[in-house]
Amino acid sequence: MNRQGRQSRQEAGTEHVGAEALETFSGHRGLDREERLIFEIGDLEKTGVDLPEPEEGFGSCLGGLEREEPIGLPGLSEPEAMRHFVRLSRKNYAIDLGLYPLGSCTMKHNPRLNERMARLAGFADLHPLQPEATAQGALELIDTVAHWLTTLTGMPAVAMSPKAGAQGELCGLMTIRAALVARGDARKRVLVPESAHGTNPATAVACGYEVDAIGATEDGRVDLDAFMERLDEDVAAVMITNPNTCGLFERDIKKIADAVHEAGGFFYCDGANYNAIVGRVRPGDLGVDAMHINLHKTFSTPHGGGGPGSGPVVLSEALAPYAPLPFVVKEGDAFRLVEDPAAAEAIGAKPFGRLTAFHGQMGMFVRTLTYMLSHGGDGLRQVAEDAVLNANYVGARLEDLLTKSFPGPCMHEVLFDDGFLKDTGITTIDFAKAMIDEGLHPMTMYFPLVVHGAMLIEPTETESKHELDEMIHIIRSLALAAKEGDSERFKAAPSLAPRRRLDETAAARSPVLRWEPAHSGEALQAAE
Amino acid sequence: MNRQGRQSRQEAGTEHVGAEALETFSGHRGLDREERLIFEIGDLEKTGVDLPEPEEGFGSCLGGLEREEPIGLPGLSEPEAMRHFVRLSRKNYAIDLGLYPLGSCTMKHNPRLNERMARLAGFADLHPLQPEATAQGALELIDTVAHWLTTLTGMPAVAMSPKAGAQGELCGLMTIRAALVARGDARKRVLVPESAHGTNPATAVACGYEVDAIGATEDGRVDLDAFMERLDEDVAAVMITNPNTCGLFERDIKKIADAVHEAGGFFYCDGANYNAIVGRVRPGDLGVDAMHINLHKTFSTPHGGGGPGSGPVVLSEALAPYAPLPFVVKEGDAFRLVEDPAAAEAIGAKPFGRLTAFHGQMGMFVRTLTYMLSHGGDGLRQVAEDAVLNANYVGARLEDLLTKSFPGPCMHEVLFDDGFLKDTGITTIDFAKAMIDEGLHPMTMYFPLVVHGAMLIEPTETESKHELDEMIHIIRSLALAAKEGDSERFKAAPSLAPRRRLDETAAARSPVLRWEPAHSGEALQAAE
C-alpha cells in the first residue's frame, strides 16, 4: 500500500522545478510530512514500554484459556511513537491554531490550568469504588459542581452522570417518562422542531417515543401555531433548543412552556447553546423541566477528536425524584453516594435506573469547577455577553455581502444561508473548503436544516476582535471572489491543506475500516 | 510594518488560480499560518494572568524609586497567547518531527518520563538555598549522578556545576590552571587541533591562554608529529575532542596523553562526542585529566531553541582538589554542600573559585538520572553501539555517491565533503537547503574546518532503520539530481518551508534586534 501520499519521484529527476510546484523525492513537503500507519512501521517484537521482567516458570491460573495465536499488534519504540503521533497531530486544525467557528459546537479556549488540576493524583489516581471515606474530596467536588449548575440555571436538582449531551437528553426524557409512568400516564409523542440537532429526534426514539416535527417560522423560531396544533394529551414532552440552532432566542418560550405544562407534558430544553445565556438567564425562570448542559461546550472541557464530553441534566421539582443513580448527598459534614435503588428509596427518591457504570465524567467535573471558580459567580455573565457580542459583530460585518438568514440580533451564533452564492455555481461546501486554504476552520454547514445551504458561525467569547476581523476579512474576500466568478478557487479548494477533498462516496460504498495484513488479501469490504 | 509574510491579495481577486500556486487573501496557507509579533497584537492594558487584587491605598516602601513611565510590554489574553506560541512552534523543525542529523550535536530522542520527573514538586519547587536538611533528596541525586559519571568515565572526581559544555571547558582549563599555579608553573599555551569546536579555542583564550592550532592528518586525526613538535614545557594543556569532530576515534590518543603528561601538561578532552563510547570506553583509561560531558547531548536532556545544557567535568586525581565550588559530600547518611573556600579547605580541597551561583543545572540532573536508570549500567553500552552502527550504516549506504572524507569505520557521526558536488555549481549549503524541502533537517555544514564544504551526519541511536533508509533515499536522490545538473532544485531551495532563504548579510549589515514602536521612527540600527 502506497501511503506516501503525494506523488514521489524516482531518484533521477531532471526536469526544471519551480518553487511551489516542486515535487519532492520523499513525498514530504518541508515541515508537512506524510506518515504511514503503525501497522506499516511497527513490529510485533518491538515495544516502547519497559516493564519489569515477569518471573520465569510461573504456573498460570488461566484455566487453559491462554491466547495462543498472534494478535497482530505492532509495537513502536518510544522515539518512533513520538514521531508518529506528533506528525499526525500536525495534520489537524485545532482551537489552539485558530478560530474554530463551528456553530452549535462552542469551540472555546480550553485552559491548561484545567488540565493540570484534572491530573492531580487526588483526582486522576482515584478509583470510583474506593470507600467513600477515602474520596470525600471527590464527592465534595461533584456536589459543588452540582450546586453551581443548579444555581446558575435556577433549577432544584441535577443528574450528574450523563456522559455527554446526547446521554443527557436520554436522561431527561427517561426522567420525564418515569414521572409520567408514575402517574399512570403513558404518552407516546415528543414534539421536536425541525431545526433541532440530530440527537433530539434520535434520543426521543431511543426513549420509545414517536417524533413529531414542528416547523419554523419566517423568523427562525418554533412555529407557535403549529406547535399548539400538535400539542395534546399524548405529548410527553417538547424538546426545544434555546437559544435555538439558528442562534436565536425563542421569544415564545414561556408560552410554549406554559402550554406544554397545561397539556400535562414536560418541557425538555436542549442546553447545548447555554453559552449564550450562562450567568445571565436562568432556564428555570423560563419553565424548563429538564435541560442538559454540555460541560465540554459551555464549561470548556477539551474533547479533542470528538470526545469525551459530559452532559449533566438539571431537573425541575417534578422530575427530580426520578433522577438516575448514582447521586451524591451530604449528611452533616460527610458526602455519601447513593448507588442503589434501595438506598435511593430510603431517602424518598425513585430513580429511573442507571445510565452508566460509576459516577459520571469526574475528569470533566474537575475541569469544569476549575473553570467556574476562575470566572466566578460574578464573571460568567461576561462569558455569555462576549459570546453574543462576537456573534453579532460578525453578523453586522458580513450581512451586506452574505445572506443573513434572519433579521435582528442573534445570540452566540449567527446563521447565513447560501442565498448570496446564487448563480455563482459555488455551494456552501465549496465556500467552506476555500476557508481552509485561507487558514480557517469552516463554520458549521448545512445545519440547521431550516435554511438552504446553512452556514452557522459561532465564534465564542474567547476570540479577540483581531481574530474576528481577520475572519471577516477572509470571508468577505471570498464572498467577493465568489460573486466575481472566481469559481476555480472554490471548486479546487482546499489545495493547501494536508489533503484535498476526500472521496466520501467511495469510502461509504466499499468501506475499508481497518488495516489488514497484505497477505490476507484485499482490505476488508463491507459485506451486505 | 507588513508582517503577514506571504503576499496577500486584495478582496477582489479574479484571476484563475491553480492548486499550489494559489495566493490567499489572508497570507496563510492552510495549516501554515503567518503570525505577527506580540507587540503588534498585544495591548498594554490586557493581561493573560489573573492575580489576586492588591490592596488599595497601601503605603509603599520603595524609597521613592517607583517606575513611573510605561514599560511598553504588551499583554495577551490566555487564548491569544496560546495561539501565538502554538502557531510559532509550528514553524520549527524538531526531533519529534524527524531525523535531526546535526553532527556534533547528538540530537537524540528526549524522553517524556524525564520531563515528568523534573517537574515533581520535590525537585522543581525546591530552593537552592534551603537548609540542607530539607533538601537531602536533591543532594543525594546530585551525588548519584556524579557517581554514575565517574564510574562510566573511570575518573575519580567530577565538578557538577558547569552550565553547559563551554562552561565545562572553562571549568576544566581553570582547574588545570589552578593545578599549575599551585606548583608554580605558569604555562602559556594550549594546543588545540584545527578540527576543534569553536568553544575550544574560545575557552582557552577566555582562560588566558594562547591557542596553538594543530593540523590534521590525511586520515582525519590529530597530526602527531606536528603535535610533538609544538609540545613543550610551556604547554598547559592539550584540548582534544575524542571521538573527534570528524567522527573518528583518535588512534594516538594514549600517545598524546602520555606525551603531554611527560611534558608536565594536562590532557583536556572535549567530551561532546561521548555518546559514541558511553558504557564501552572509559576516558580515564585513555589518560584524560579533564573532560566535560554535555548532559544535553549524551544524556538526552532537552535544550529546545539552544539551551539549557549542563556540562559536568570529570577530573583526574591530579586535578580533583582544584574543582570549583560548590560540591556535595556525604557524611554518614547525610549529604552536605561545600559552598565556601573555608569549608572546602577544611576538607583539603583547593577550589579555583565558583563558576555560577547555586549548584548547577539540577533540572538536567534529574532528567539525566532518569535516563541513566532507564538504560542502566548494563544498557548504556548499547546506546553507544547503536549510535556508531547507525552512523556507519549511513556512511556505507552513501559512500558510493557522496565523498566520504576519511576511509574506515567512523564513530557516531560520519563526515562527507563537497567533492561529489564538484562542477555542479551546487554548494554544501544548497544541498542542505534542498533537504529541508524533502522534510529533513540538514546535517552540520562547514564544520569541521578540516575538509572542504563539510557535511557531518550524526543520526544518533534513537533513529530506526526505517528513518535512516528514508534519509538515505533522500540524500541519494538529491545527490543524483545534483550530478545530473538539476541545479535549480538546489539554488531555489528551500521553497516548501515556512520561509525561503533569509538574507543574513542584510541582517548583519544593519541589525534590527528588537521591535520598536512605530512612532519612535525606523527600527533600531546598529550604530558604528
Place this chain on the structure above:
Amino acid sequence: MRYLPLTDDDRRAMLQAIGVADVDGLYTDVPASADWDVRGDLPDHKSEIEVERELLRLAGRNQSGGEGAFFLGAGAYRHHVPATVDHLIQRSEFLTSYTPYQPEISQGTLHYLFEFQTQVAMLTGMEVANASLYDGSTAASEAVQMALRITKRSGIVLAGNLHPHYAAVIKTGLSIVDHSLSETGPDPRESGLQDLSDLITDETACVVVQTPDFFGRLTDWRSLAETAHAKGALLIVVVTEVVSLGAVMSPGAMGADIVVCEGQSIGNGLNFGGPYLGLFATRKKFLRQIPGRLCGRTVDADGREGFVLTLSTREQHIRRDKATSNICTNSGLCALAFTIHLALLGEAGLRKLATLNHQSAVKTATALTALDGVEVLTPAYFNEFTIRLDRPAEPVIAALAARKVIAGLPVARLLPDATELSRDVVIAATELTSDTDRDALVGALKEVLK
C-alpha cells in the same frame, strides 16, 4: 478575565458596528423577568493561584492510589501509563480539535482512529470496530439494543456474573422497549455456563456474558456461542479489563458476535470513574447496525490516500430519528490515549504486561490463601479474583482503608441484595502492585481479622 480577549474598547467599537447601545440590546428577545444577573451564593472569581489552592484542597481530601497499597478493580483498573501517552494527548492539535468532520484538516485524528479501530478489532478478535463509545457499560447497552435490531427478537439472557453496573445500564436501556429478560444469579464459584445455555430460546436475541467476569473468573464461552448461534441468538461478550486480552483467548475466538470492552486500562487513568472508553467490535456483516462513528479509508482529489468518517447514514446527525444510536460526542481523546499506549506496548509489550498482571494476582491470591479467615473462591482468573472472609466484608474493607490499604471491592457494595455474598471481596492486582503492597495487605488483614 484571562480567557476573555475583548477589551472594553473592543466592546464599545463592536457594539457601535452592530448599532446597539449596549449588550442588553442583543438580549431583547429574552423575557425581562428571566434576564438578570445570576449569582446566587456563588463565590466571586478567583485568581489562578487561589483556584489552584482550592482544587489542591479538594484533591487532598482523597486518598489517591499511590498513597498506599491498592487492590481495587471491579471494572476500573490501576495501571501504569507511560509518560509519553499523556504528553502526546495534550498536543494542542489533538486536545483542542473537534470531531473530524472536515477531513482535509483532520487527517491526524482520522489516521489514529483508523489505527484505533484496527487495534480494537485485533484485540477483541473481531472483524470491525467503531471509533469508540462512552464507556464499557453504555457500549454493553448499545450492543443489546443492536442485537434486538438485528435479530428482531425480544429475549435477553443476562449472566449473573456480569458487572452489576453493566447489568443495571442494560436494564435501563431495556426498560423502554418490549423485551423479556432472563438472568442467572451472581456466583463467584460458578460460571453459570449451563444455566445460561438453558435459558436461551428461539426468542432470544442475545446472551450477555463477561470475561473475566465480575468476580474475576475466566470461562470458556465457546459452547455457549454454539448454543446461541444454533438458536439464532447473538453472543455478546463484555470485557472490563482489556489487558486480559494480552493473555486470554479473545472473545472473537470464543465465537462472540459483538464484543464490548471498557478500554480504560490502556492509556487512561482511574479518574474516579470517567472519562472512560467504550470499545465496540463486531462482525462485518453487522456493519450498518453499529452505533457511533466509523472511520474509513479513501482517496482525495489528487488520488492520495486519506481517511474520512463514513457510513454516517447510521448516525443521528444524518439519520436523526432513524439513527442506530443517539450518540454524538464520544471518547475521542481517551481513544487516542489507548491507541498511543497500545502502539507503544505492541504485541510483545501487551503480552508481557498481561503476564505481569496475572503473576501479580496469583501471588496475591497465594499470599491471601495462607490467611485464616480468608478463602479464595476463584479457580481460574486473570488479574482479579474473589475471596470470602469469615465475616461481613464492608467493615473489614473500611478498617483496611483507614490503614491506607484499599483492599478491593466488598461485593455487597454493588450487590447489596445478594446477602450470601456479603462476606466476599473482589481483589485485583496489576503490574503496579508490589510485594510491599502485598505485605501491607496481608499484614493489615491479619490485624483486622484477628
Place this chain on the structure above:
Amino acid sequence: MRYLPLTDDDRRAMLQAIGVADVDGLYTDVPASADWDVRGDLPDHKSEIEVERELLRLAGRNQSGGEGAFFLGAGAYRHHVPATVDHLIQRSEFLTSYTPYQPEISQGTLHYLFEFQTQVAMLTGMEVANASLYDGSTAASEAVQMALRITKRSGIVLAGNLHPHYAAVIKTGLSIVDHSLSETGPDPRESGLQDLSDLITDETACVVVQTPDFFGRLTDWRSLAETAHAKGALLIVVVTEVVSLGAVMSPGAMGADIVVCEGQSIGNGLNFGGPYLGLFATRKKFLRQIPGRLCGRTVDADGREGFVLTLSTREQHIRRDKATSNICTNSGLCALAFTIHLALLGEAGLRKLATLNHQSAVKTATALTALDGVEVLTPAYFNEFTIRLDRPAEPVIAALAARKVIAGLPVARLLPDATELSRDVVIAATELTSDTDRDALVGALKEVLK
C-alpha cells in the same frame, strides 16, 4: 530498551551492509585496553515504573516550597507560573528543536527570541538585549569582561551588597586577567553609594551594583552612574529579582551601561538553582561586544520578513579564539518560558504582580517588626528585606525548617566571614505568600526565639 528502535534483525542487516561481522569491528581504533564494558557497581536498567518510584523517593526526601510557609529568596524566587507556560514550552517543536541555525525551519524559535530581546530591553530600560546567557551570575561576569574589553581598563569596583555568589563568579572570571579590584563591605543598612563613588578612578573599567541589592535594599544609582561616566567607567547593574522591574525604576533609567538579570522569576521554577536564565542588555553602541547569540530581523528570498541569528562574528563558532565569549548552548527554553509568561502578564499584569509582591513583603516586615528580638534593617525594599535577630541566625532558621517554615536566608550561609552579620536573615515574600504563611512564620519564630 524503549529508546532504541533498532531490532536485532536491523542490527544484523546493517552490519552486513557495512561489511563488518559485529559492532566491535567499528571500534577497532579504540585501544583494546580501554575497550570493555563499563558497569562498575551501577545498577541494571529499570522499568519505567521502577525508575519513577526511585525518583519519587528522592523527591520525597526534599521539602518542596508548597509544603509549608516559604520566605526564601536571595537570588531565586518562588513565584506563580501560569499552567499555560509550562504547557507551551513542552510543545515538541519548542522542546526538541536545536539552536536556530537553519532559519527557514526555525522561525518559531527566532520569532520568540526577537520578542524576548525586545521584552528584556524594555524591562531593563536598555536599547538592546541578547538571546540569553546561562544565568544572572555568569551574565554578571560576562558584563565585567565586556567592560574590560570596551574600556581597555583594568579597574573593577564591586559593591559589597552584590549577591555573594555573583561576586564570587565575577572574581573567578577576573582571576584570569590582569585587574585591580576594589570592593565595599556588605552592609544591610547601607547602600554603599558614597563609598563606591569614592572608589571609582580613571582606571576603573566598571562599577558593579545590584538593585534591589542582596539585602533587598533599593538604592537610586543615578548619581553613581554620573560619577562613573564622568570618569569614563561603565555602570553595570545586576538585578536578581526581575519582577521588581514592574515597580521599581529601571536600571536603564538610572544610567546603567550594562544590565544583567537573573530572569528565573518570570516563567521559571526554583529547580534547586538551575536551569535559570541570564538576561543581558546594554547600549546599542556596544552591540558588537555583546556575548552570546543575537536574533535579528531580515527578509527571505521572496521578500517576506523573517528572523535569523546575526552578528555571529562575535561568537565562538565563527570567531573561535577571537570570540566575545565562549558561550554556545544558552538558556533557550528558559527564555521561551520567560517570553510566554511576560507576554501573558503584559505591562498591566507585571505591574500588578510587582505590587502584590511589594505588599506581601511590607506585610511580612510589619508582622516581624512587632516581634521581640527581631529588627527590620532595610529601609526601602521591593519584595525582600533583611532582619536582625537577637542571636545567631543559622540555628534559628534550622529550627524553623523543622517546623516546616523555610524562613529566609541566614546571611552567614553565604557570608560566613562577615561575623557582624551572623544574626541577619534575608526574607522574601511574593504573591504566593499568604497571610497564613505569615502567621506560621511569626508563630514559629515566637516559639523559637522565646
